[in-house]
Structures are given as structure tokens and as C-alpha cells.
Amino acid sequence: MILIKGGRVMDPATNLDEEKDIVIDDKGKITGIYEPEEVQRNHYETVIDAAGEIVAPGFVDVHVHFRDPGLTHKEDIVTGSAAAAAGGYTTVICMANTKPPVDDVDIYKELQAREDKLPIHVLQTANVTKGMKGEELTSMEELHLAGVKGFTDDGVPIENAGLMREALKKCKELDVPISLHEEDGKLMYSQGVNKGTVSEQLGLPGAPDEAEYTLVARDLMLNKKIGAKLNIQHISSAVTVDLIRKAKKDGIRVYGEVTPQHLSATEDLVLEQGALARVNPPLRTEKDRQALLQGLKDGVIDMIATDHAPHSKEEKERGIAKAPSGMIGLETAFGLLMTYGVKEYGIPLMTVLRALTVNPAELYKLDAGKIYVGGPGDLVIFDPNREWVVSDAFVSKSTNSPFIGRKLCGKVTKTICNGKIVFTK
Ligand code: DOR
Numbered sequence: 001m002i003l004i005k006g007g008r009v010m011d012p013a014t015n016l017d018e019e020k021d022i023v024i025d026d027k028g029k030i031t032g033i034y035e036p037e038e039v040q041r042n043h044y045e046t047v048i049d050a051a052g053e054i055v056a057p058g059f060v061d062v063h064v065h066f067r068d069p070g071l072t073h074k075e076d077i078v079t080g081s082a083a084a085a086a087g088g089y090t091t092v093i094c095m096a097n098t099k100p101p102v103d104d105v106d107i108y109k110e111l112q113a114r115e116d117k118l119p120i121h122v123l124q125t126a127n128v129t130k131g132m133k134g135e136e137l138t139s140m141e142e143l144h145l146a147g148v149k150g151f152t153d154d155g156v157p158i159e160n161a162g163l164m165r166e167a168l169k170k171c172k173e174l175d176v177p178i179s180l181h182e183e184d185g186k187l188m189y190s191q192g193v194n195k196g197t198v199s200e201q202l203g204l205p206g207a208p209d210e211a212e213y214t215l216v217a218r219d220l221m222l223n224k225k226i227g228a229k230l231n232i233q234h235i236s237s238a239v240t241v242d243l244i245r246k247a248k249k250d251g252i253r254v255y256g257e258v259t260p261q262h263l264s265a266t267e268d269l270v271l272e273q274g275a276l277a278r279v280n281p282p283l284r285t286e287k288d289r290q291a292l293l294q295g296l297k298d299g300v301i302d303m304i305a306t307d308h309a310p311h312s313k314e315e316k317e318r319g320i321a322k323a324p325s326g327m328i329g330l331e332t333a334f335g336l337l338m339t340y341g342v343k344e345y346g347i348p349l350m351t352v353l354r355a356l357t358v359n360p361a362e363l364y365k366l367d368a369g370k371i372y373v374g375g376p377g378d379l380v381i382f383d384p385n386r387e388w389v390v391s392d393a394f395v396s397k398s399t400n401s402p403f404i405g406r407k408l409c410g411k412v413t414k415t416i417c418n419g420k421i422v423f424t425k
Contacts, residue, residue: 058090338410
């Protein structure tokens with residue numbers, strides 16, 4: 001039995017924001033939410049003193065790359081889930097651009113069997129198209145029957161509109177999210193750096209924002225008659241935010257996702273950090289960043305996802321033109337969000353927490369992201385005011401973060417999953 005005492009409990013599912021004591025039993029379930037002083041601390045084996053801190057539902061990340069199978073020199077499901085726990089996450093959803101990709105039931109089952117033994121909840125998506133080639137759909141029905149809760153070719157946009165329409169229809173029928181990386185290859189000059197002043201300065205052709213928003217526009221229109229759970233991943237451009245705002249007003253079903261890095265940094269970070277700041281879609285302009293922050297603040301963007309994308313030192317040392325795109329994000333996410341989203345831009349903390357908990361959990365129909373009696377003992381405890389400097393001593397196997405050395409405000413101090421303390425600082 002664990003007693004978490006004296007914390008300010010914030011639960012976006014019910015808008016609870018009060019001092020409460022929470023008890024989790026040995027089966028890992030929340031058995032009581034009490035008024036302060038209602039429970040005696042000496043009745044519990046473990047008492048966590050959360051005075052001065054905030055207790056919230058464990059974070060849910062719908063977008064991580066754990067590189068397992070095939071690329072485990074960058075990360076594997078064990079180190080990835082430890083990094084997630086260190087970031088306050090109790091549930092993560094792995095992308096399927098592994099080697100081989102997760103495009104058949106056998107690969108999926110093998111992974112899921114291993115994932116069931118991890119300290120946090122790790123779910124695996126499967127591919128929309130076979131081999132992520134964008135030519136033929138996977139056996140989505142069969143994969144769904146095997147337990148797959150969502151489909152994605154993240155990393156590789158799906159350019160064939162006819163195939164996309166079929167995929168949307170199938171996902172509607174199965175009532176599962178389809179998560180899309182929206183960058184039309186035919187409109188890209190190069191990857192990972194925004195086409196603009198910085199790409200020009202570096203002599204790179206660049207990734208223009210129209211590559212993102214034209215594909216988003218196509219898929220919103222395709223989904224108009226279908227109504228699938230369409231998840232637009234890692235939105236980077238102001239135009240995309242506007243498109244999603246309008247689509248929602250028009251009753252088109254869509255869920256927007258944004259990363260902490262796109263909320264916190266612009267293309268200028270590439271000048272400072274080189275290949276470490278190379279990411280698909282790229283960090284864009286201050287105008288885009290402001291639009292993303294506003295979209296999160298007013299609820300147009302539903303979810304914050306890290307797109308935790310580990311790469312090795314050697315790969316990132318190939319330089320800006322040749323290094324793979326992506327950055328790790330699980331361990332810096334909360335600090336970036338508190339610093340740039342809550343403190344600098346003034347997004348209410350409850351709104352940020354909603355995008356980190358109940359919204360992603362509801363999209364995937366998970367029993368997660370809320371605090372209730374009988375619910376899972378999955379919680380995060382954090383100090384919203386603790387200042388810290390990002391070091392390269394990550395729990396993740398990789399260190400490819402452009403935020404090393406950055407002073408942030410807001411630190412996760414404990415993560416509890418299934419009633420067990422899985423991270424403590
Ligand atoms: O920059 C990226 N890297 N964007 C993606 O969508 C995929 C990711 C990766 O897998 O490295």
C-alpha cells in the first residue's frame with residue numbers, strides 16, 4: 001500500500017485541483033482519494049510526501065520510437081521505457097518504423113509479449129502499409145484482432161490518396177486511430193530543416209511547410225465523409241493549425257498532436273545545435289511556434305507527444321545534410337512544456353496536463369490518464385518550480401538532444417505505475 005500525502009492533485013478528466021491524499025493498494029489500484037488529515041500515515045508501508053508538489057495522472061505519449069526490433073543500438077524497449085518513466089510517462093505507444101517494420105501479426109505478437117513485462121505500459125502500433133512502402137495495406141483486421149490499437153507509417157508519409165482513403169475506411173470500421181506523418185515527398189527539397197532563412201544560410205534546399213499542410217488538407221478532406229479517428233502527428237506549421245481549427249468547426253473528425261520541441265524552439269536552433277536539431281517535420285519559424293502554442297491553449301491541438309527518436313552519436317556526427325532526423329524527448333518533455341508553454345506563453349497547467357493524459361488515453365480507449373477510485377495506480381509527481389539544467393546523462397540509450405545545457409523549470413520527481421515507484425529523483 002502506498003500513501004501519497006500532501007500533494008496538490010490535478011486531474012484534467014474532472015478538473016480536480018485540490019490538496020488530496022491518494023492511496024494505492026498492493027494490486028496497483030487507487031483505493032481512496034481523501035481529504036488532507038483524513039488518513040493516518042502510520043497505516044501505510046510507503047508514504048510519499050508530496051507537499052509542495054503536484055500529483056497528476058501518469059503521462060501518456062502516443063508517439064515514441066523504441067527502435068525495437070532491429071535498431072536497438074539506439075534504444076530498446078527496456079531502456080526506452082525507463083526513459084519514459086524518468087519523464088513521468090506511464091503509458092507510451094511505439095511507432096512501427098522498426099527493422100523489420102511491424103507489418104504482420106508475428107512481429108507484433110513477439111513485441112507485445114515482451115512489452116507486457118515492462119515497468120510501464122507500452123503499446124505497439126502496426127503499419128498502415130506493407131513494408132511502409134505506401135503500396136498495399138497491411139492485414140489491418142487480423143492485426144487488430146491480435147491486439148493492435150492503432151496504425152501508422154510514421155516516418156514515411158503515405159502519398160497515394162486512393163490507398164489513404166481505403167486505410168481511413170478500414171480504421172473507421174475498426175474504430176482505431178490512424179496516425180499520419182504529413183510531409184509530401186514530392187514537395188520536399190530536402191529533409192529535417194525548414195525551407196527559409198536558416199536553410200538558405202546553410203546552403204540546404206529545405207523542407208517547406210506546404211509539404212505538410214497540403215497533405216493535411218488532402219487527408220482532412222478524405223476523412224470528411226469517412227469520420228475515422230484521424231491523428232495528425234507532430235504538427236509543425238501555423239497553416240496546419242488553421243486547417244485543423246477549421247476542420248473541427250466543420251465537424252470533420254481529427255485529432256492534433258504537437259511535440260514539446262516544436263512548442264519550444266524554432267529553426268534557429270539548427271544554427272546553434274546542427275544535426276541535433278534536425279527533425280522531420282522541421283522546427284519552423286517563430287510565427288509557427290506561436291500558432292502551435294495558441295492551438296494547444298485553445299484546444300485545437302489535443303495531444304502533446306514527444307516523437308522520442310533516438311539516434312546514435314556517430315549518425316548525428318554525419319552533419320546536418322546527412323544525419324538522420326529526430327531527437328530524443330521523453331526526459332525533457334515536461335521541463336520544456338512548463339518552461340515555454342506554461343511559464344512563458346501562459347497556457348494553463350491543466351490544459352497542458354489534459355494534452356498529456358486524458359486526451360491521448362481517450363483517443364486510444366485506454367484505462368489511463370485519469371485519477372479515480374478503482375482506477376490504475378499510474379501517477380506522476382512533479383515540482384512545477386524546480387529549476388534544472390539538462391545534462392547528457394540521459395536514461396535513454398541515446399543522447400541526441402539539442403537541449404543539453406538548457407536551463408528548464410519544472411521537474412518530474414516520481415513516477416508510479418501499477419502502484420509501483422518506477423522512477424524517483
Ligand atoms: O525526425 C523524425 N524522426 N521524424 C519522424 O517522424 C521519424 C523519426 C525517426 O524515426 O527517427
